[in-house]
Amino acid sequence: MSPPKAFAVIAGVGPGTGSSVARRFAKSYPVIVLARTPASYEGVVSDIESSGGQAIGINTDLSDEASVKAAFKKITTELFPNTPLAAAIFNPGGGFVRKPFLEITEKEFASGYDNQAKGAFLFSKATLPLLLKGVEENLEHPPSLIFTGATASVRGSANFSVFAAGKFALRALSQSLAREFGPKGVHVSHVIVDGVIDIPRTKAWKFEHEDAKLSPDAIADSYWFLHTQPRTTFAFEIDLRPYVEKW
Amino acid sequence: MSPPKAFAVIAGVGPGTGSSVARRFAKSYPVIVLARTPASYEGVVSDIESSGGQAIGINTDLSDEASVKAAFKKITTELFPNTPLAAAIFNPGGGFVRKPFLEITEKEFASGYDNQAKGAFLFSKATLPLLLKGVEENLEHPPSLIFTGATASVRGSANFSVFAAGKFALRALSQSLAREFGPKGVHVSHVIVDGVIDIPRTKAWKFEHEDAKLSPDAIADSYWFLHTQPRTTFAFEIDLRPYVEKW
Amino acid sequence: MSPPKAFAVIAGVGPGTGSSVARRFAKSYPVIVLARTPASYEGVVSDIESSGGQAIGINTDLSDEASVKAAFKKITTELFPNTPLAAAIFNPGGGFVRKPFLEITEKEFASGYDNQAKGAFLFSKATLPLLLKGVEENLEHPPSLIFTGATASVRGSANFSVFAAGKFALRALSQSLAREFGPKGVHVSHVIVDGVIDIPRTKAWKFEHEDAKLSPDAIADSYWFLHTQPRTTFAFEIDLRPYVEKW
Amino acid sequence: MSPPKAFAVIAGVGPGTGSSVARRFAKSYPVIVLARTPASYEGVVSDIESSGGQAIGINTDLSDEASVKAAFKKITTELFPNTPLAAAIFNPGGGFVRKPFLEITEKEFASGYDNQAKGAFLFSKATLPLLLKGVEENLEHPPSLIFTGATASVRGSANFSVFAAGKFALRALSQSLAREFGPKGVHVSHVIVDGVIDIPRTKAWKFEHEDAKLSPDAIADSYWFLHTQPRTTFAFEIDLRPYVEKW
Numbered sequence: 008m009s010p011p012k013a014f015a016v017i018a019g020v021g022p023g024t025g026s027s028v029a030r031r032f033a034k035s036y037p038v039i040v041l042a043r044t045p046a047s048y049e050g051v052v053s054d055i056e057s058s059g060g061q062a063i064g065i066n067t068d069l070s071d072e073a074s075v076k077a078a079f080k081k082i083t084t085e086l087f088p089n090t091p092l093a094a095a096i097f098n099p100g101g102g103f104v105r106k107p108f109l110e111i112t113e114k115e116f117a118s119g120y121d122n123q124a125k126g127a128f129l130f131s132k133a134t135l136p137l138l139l140k141g142v143e144e145n146l147e148h149p150p151s152l153i154f155t156g157a158t159a160s161v162r163g164s165a166n167f168s169v170f171a172a173g174k175f176a177l178r179a180l181s182q183s184l185a186r187e188f189g190p191k192g193v194h195v196s197h198v199i200v201d202g203v204i205d206i207p208r209t210k211a212w213k214f215e216h217e218d219a220k221l222s223p224d225a226i227a228d229s230y231w232f233l234h235t236q237p238r239t240t241f242a243f244e245i246d247l248r249p250y251v252e253k254w
Numbered sequence: 255m256s257p258p259k260a261f262a263v264i265a266g267v268g269p270g271t272g273s274s275v276a277r278r279f280a281k282s283y284p285v286i287v288l289a290r291t292p293a294s295y296e297g298v299v300s301d302i303e304s305s306g307g308q309a310i311g312i313n314t315d316l317s318d319e320a321s322v323k324a325a326f327k328k329i330t331t332e333l334f335p336n337t338p339l340a341a342a343i344f345n346p347g348g349g350f351v352r353k354p355f356l357e358i359t360e361k362e363f364a365s366g367y368d369n370q371a372k373g374a375f376l377f378s379k380a381t382l383p384l385l386l387k388g389v390e391e392n393l394e395h396p397p398s399l400i401f402t403g404a405t406a407s408v409r410g411s412a413n414f415s416v417f418a419a420g421k422f423a424l425r426a427l428s429q430s431l432a433r434e435f436g437p438k439g440v441h442v443s444h445v446i447v448d449g450v451i452d453i454p455r456t457k458a459w460k461f462e463h464e465d466a467k468l469s470p471d472a473i474a475d476s477y478w479f480l481h482t483q484p485r486t487t488f489a490f491e492i493d494l495r496p497y498v499e500k501w
Numbered sequence: 502m503s504p505p506k507a508f509a510v511i512a513g514v515g516p517g518t519g520s521s522v523a524r525r526f527a528k529s530y531p532v533i534v535l536a537r538t539p540a541s542y543e544g545v546v547s548d549i550e551s552s553g554g555q556a557i558g559i560n561t562d563l564s565d566e567a568s569v570k571a572a573f574k575k576i577t578t579e580l581f582p583n584t585p586l587a588a589a590i591f592n593p594g595g596g597f598v599r600k601p602f603l604e605i606t607e608k609e610f611a612s613g614y615d616n617q618a619k620g621a622f623l624f625s626k627a628t629l630p631l632l633l634k635g636v637e638e639n640l641e642h643p644p645s646l647i648f649t650g651a652t653a654s655v656r657g658s659a660n661f662s663v664f665a666a667g668k669f670a671l672r673a674l675s676q677s678l679a680r681e682f683g684p685k686g687v688h689v690s691h692v693i694v695d696g697v698i699d700i701p702r703t704k705a706w707k708f709e710h711e712d713a714k715l716s717p718d719a720i721a722d723s724y725w726f727l728h729t730q731p732r733t734t735f736a737f738e739i740d741l742r743p744y745v746e747k748w
Numbered sequence: 749m750s751p752p753k754a755f756a757v758i759a760g761v762g763p764g765t766g767s768s769v770a771r772r773f774a775k776s777y778p779v780i781v782l783a784r785t786p787a788s789y790e791g792v793v794s795d796i797e798s799s800g801g802q803a804i805g806i807n808t809d810l811s812d813e814a815s816v817k818a819a820f821k822k823i824t825t826e827l828f829p830n831t832p833l834a835a836a837i838f839n840p841g842g843g844f845v846r847k848p849f850l851e852i853t854e855k856e857f858a859s860g861y862d863n864q865a866k867g868a869f870l871f872s873k874a875t876l877p878l879l880l881k882g883v884e885e886n887l888e889h890p891p892s893l894i895f896t897g898a899t900a901s902v903r904g905s906a907n908f909s910v911f912a913a914g915k916f917a918l919r920a921l922s923q924s925l926a927r928e929f930g931p932k933g934v935h936v937s938h939v940i941v942d943g944v945i946d947i948p949r950t951k952a953w954k955f956e957h958e959d960a961k962l963s964p965d966a967i968a969d970s971y972w973f974l975h976t977q978p979r980t981t982f983a984f985e986i987d988l989r990p991y992v993e994k995w
Binding site: 731 | 890927930931933935946957959960961962963966967969970973977978979980981982983984985986987988989990991992993995
Binding site for chain 1: 915927
């Protein structure tokens with residue numbers, strides 16, 4: 008089997024956005040999916056393989072430098088040596104804490120930063136050299152680095168200081184990388200997901216209106232659309248929400 | 255010939271974004287293009303027809319209530335009676351004035367409002383009932399009302415008060431309509447075009463980097479992508495700029 | 502009586518913010534108050550005079566070019582010839598319409614622009630030359646041009662398109678003027694008033710918490726504070742709301 | 749000597765904003781100043797005492813939980829037992845790193861968070877109970893918690909990812925606390941300092957215009973003004989810059 012021209016890596020794969028994004032990008036690229044435990048990625052890996060795609064899961068704690076380095080060492084030496092990266096998606100869900108401020112411990116507060124900002128930093132450090140290689144090799148679409156944001160990326164609500172601190176920091180990083188690496192040909196984007204996503208965990212949540220939850224497959228279509236934009240016309244930010252969402 | 259299931263209307267068609275959007279939407283719908291003079295729309299109408307599409311131009315001054323009413327009377331009684339509207343795009347370029355504030359006349363200042371905000375108001379009043387009809391008839395994609403913004407939609411730069419006042423007002427209207435008509439099933443979006451568009455008028459403008467101008471066809475692809483989003487996952491705003499643009 | 506060193510002008514004087522601002526600035530300057538009818542300004546003029554200050558009301562329709570020109574002709578030829586302007590405050594309340602979009606007439610929509618943006622344009626054209634004269638004459642505080650904003654300056658809510666279009670446009674103008682005239686020594690600011698103001702008209706509105714309405718005198722203190730900032734340290738924007746306001 | 753009615757604490761005291769704020773608040777309250785080393789606070793403590801005020805410095809590493817706890821144990825048991833806090837100002841300068849992204853180490857990236865967000869978290873946890881005590885005791889001015897922001901609080905520029913991540917996270921925390929503790933009577937504010945501050949370290953930086961640097965004393969006046977606002981009329985955010993600053 009000849010090596011692929013390029014591959015994609017999706018960090019943070021559970022039953023929602025991450026898996027849908029992996030399935031969407033797997034239509035065009037072999038994908039690596041990163042998650043803390045095999046239970047998180049086994050389903051999507053098997054889905055992709057049974058659809059004729061190629062997917063490999065690697066146990067990775069995105070907020071741990073050694074773990075991220077080990078994952079990318081495996082990728083660049085064993086799995087896809089000398090292969091450019093077409094797309095890197097950062098989508099971990101950790102760091103969500105909702106409680107009155109005076110009850111938050113320092114360790115809980117740090118979880119917002121560790122999961123969202125530190126994780127994004129480590130992931131960006133590992134993927135940007137491979138994305139720049141994709142620019143050099145003139146891949147079909149500009150290599151893309153896409154970060155998942157949330158309502159808390161632009162609004163610090165009461166009781167949401169932990170998650171908002173992490174998500175604001177992640178957005179700062181996204182902007183800074185877009186301004187540094189955009190001119191080098193890497194498309195850096197930030198997607199604000201504003202609402203409840205329709206996943207198994209939220210199945211029981213009933214709303215007044217039907218279709219009141221975001222479709223993870225439709226979110227994935229937006230990521231893919233961003234990936235296919237030419238460098239003349241890059242979007243940095245897009246906000247996604249159900250038609251009935253209050254905002 | 256049987257009547258079409260739905261049609262699209264694009265207001266503000268010149269050699270740039272408007273024509274590209276018209277060509278893109280004409281792949282799926284008959285399109286009406288509105289511009290002050292036939293010289294603005296004749297080229298795109300003939301392009302579309304020679305590609306097998308259907309396009310009709312109507313002379314319209316978007317900032318004039320009587321002119322807009324006449325155009326839509328023609329559309330709803332002669333051209334597409336009882337036909338829902340799939341997409342309405344507001345893209346007029348008028349109202350651009352760049353000069354020191356104390357040299358601006360009241361008439362010049364009004365041109366920003368008239369072309370951008372008043373025009374958008376009249377266009378929205380005319381199209382929303384037809385878009386709501388599209389919701390009732392359960393068209394393939396949620397009926398869409400898309401407004402073209404600019405850098406001046408989010409930044410009032412020195413010497414840009416006229417255009418910024420018009421574009422800020424247009425963005426206010428877009429937000430208000432998204433919040434009122436989103437829950438009714440109409441997808442209202444606002445696209446921030448941040449940079450120089452690659453059109454005949456800007457051909458001579460040379461930049462340090464190649465690909466430093468926005469592609470109007472790529473802008474049109476973004477409008478089409480917005481149009482195809484399902485109602486579970488609507489984007490309100492997207493910003494588009496060349497990879498080397500400073501922002 | 503020798504002519505004053507400088508004076509202030511407040512446009513839009515009713516029972517709320519405008520009158521409080523006039524009283525506050527009248528402690529240091531003779532003030533001109535502009536309103537459509539004497540009923541709006543007679544009370545504050547008499548308040549100021551009975552406190553030992555100097556105040557003059559002029560009937561002015563801020564959205565009418567001839568009316569604004571007439572008022573400033575009177576000011577610069579009869580009342581305060583050759584006198585620099587220390588502060589100009591734009592505070593008219595007109596253009597507030599709250600209704601479903603499809604019920605709004607073109608004339609109603611224009612009222613947001615006319616009262617807020619066109620009025621601010623005309624007022625700025627009339628006052629900036631007098632404020633620049635204040636820079637030349639090295640007044641104690643940098644001459645100030647302050648605009649009153651609202652929640653609708655930064656958010657286009659459902660049913661608020663008229664007022665939001667006017668207030669967004671006013672904010673665009675404010676930013677543009679701050680960037681053009683700040684470096685010339687004029688302090689241009691925009692104050693976002695986010696909440697219900699405690700005035701006679703809102704006396705009957707009861708809230709769960711006490712002190713749930715903005716104090717017009719405290720708003721005026723913020724305007725005065727902005728006016729006294731040195732040019733090394735200008736604030737452009739400040740947002741004011743009651744402690745219990747949701748935002 | 750009878751105990752004071754209330755005191756103020758300023759975290760992050762060097763030769764700029766922190767010292768000016770301490771001097772300003774010391775006109776009304778005894779002040780505690782926190783900094784890593786006595787060299788940072790000895791000057792301002794002696795300034796305040798020679799002006800007849802009261803100031804005490806405590807060596808504190810704001811990003812270290814044990815150090816912050818020790819400082820506040822000393823304050824609440826030895827220095828000001830049973831005394832409410834009138835104002836708490838968070839102003840540490842650490843975490844400023846400016847370099848290309850791929851050269852940043854994980855430790856450097858963490859310094860933005862540690863100094864700005866973690867420090868602000870620890871400081872808020874320590875001060876909010878004392879500020880709430882000030883609400884109960886109905887102090888003259890609403891107890892205030894004020895955070896120092898920067899350009900990087902609202903813009904992630906190229907090469908500024910470290911500082912921007914920290915400052916964005918700090919702003920998220922500020923918003924969340926304002927929304928939670930505002931209704932409880934604590935005035936939480938965030939000040940965006942946008943420009944070069946006129947301190948010994950920047951004395952040699954020459955600009956085209958005079959007065960092109962922010963005055964730390966004028967910044968301190970803004971903090972004091974925020975502190976004196978009544979709860980009917982709280983500002984959350986204010987942006988400060990020199991009149992010639994580009995923004």
